[in-house]
Amino acid sequence: MKIALMQTGKTTDKNIAGIADLYTGRIGKYNPFEIITLDDLKNSGTLTIQEQKIREGRKILQRLNDDDYVVLLDEKGRQFRTVEFAQWMEKSFMISRKRILFIIGGPWGFSDEVYEKADFRISLSDMTFPHQLVRLLFLEQLYRIFTILRGEPYHHE
Numbered sequence: 679m680k681i682a683l684m685q686t687g688k689t690t691d692k693n694i695a696g697i698a699d700l701y702t703g704r705i706g707k708y709n710p711f712e713i714i715t716l717d718d719l720k721n722s723g724t725l726t727i728q729e730q731k732i733r734e735g736r737k738i739l740q741r742l743n744d745d746d747y748v749v750l751l752d753e754k755g756r757q758f759r760t761v762e763f764a765q766w767m768e769k770s771f772m773i774s775r776k777r778i779l780f781i782i783g784g785p786w787g788f789s790d791e792v793y794e795k796a797d798f799r800i801s802l803s804d805m806t807f808p809h810q811l812v813r814l815l816f817l818e819q820l821y822r823i824f825t826i827l828r829g830e831p832y833h834h835e
Contacts, residue, residue: 735789755799
């Protein structure tokens with residue numbers, strides 16, 4: 679099953695982008711993987727928070743496939759320990775869908791329409807992180823779970 683990460687806006691910090699590329703390459707050795715980057719909203723400063731969420735939501739919904747298993751990275755989602763996340767992913771590979779699509783929303787979260795399309799929600803932490811770091815944290819965790827599933831000596835517990 680293919681895995682994809684959808685994110686809003688480009689990673690502008692070159693250091694973070696470089697490390698993200700490193701983990702993206704590592705993940706790709708285990709499983710087909712892609713990153714889908716949606717363009718930032720134009721003139722977002724003139725929009726209300728609700729308008730921003732709706733417009734970002736439309737962009738997200740346009741890129742969903744009917745056979746996606748949609749997982750939102752959301753502050754109100756379920757938190758896992760890393761080994762539990764690996765077990766959850768292993769079970770998710772059994773779902774009869776073509777792609778597991780993880781989505782990182784914009785700074786204000788997701789529109790109601792995106793929440794309605796979600797199959798699952800995951801929270802990386804109770805803490806708040808900048809979106810660019812969330813991307814990096816998620817990629818590292820995804821790589822880590824593949825090493826756990828393969829019994830490789832990357833994760834220590």
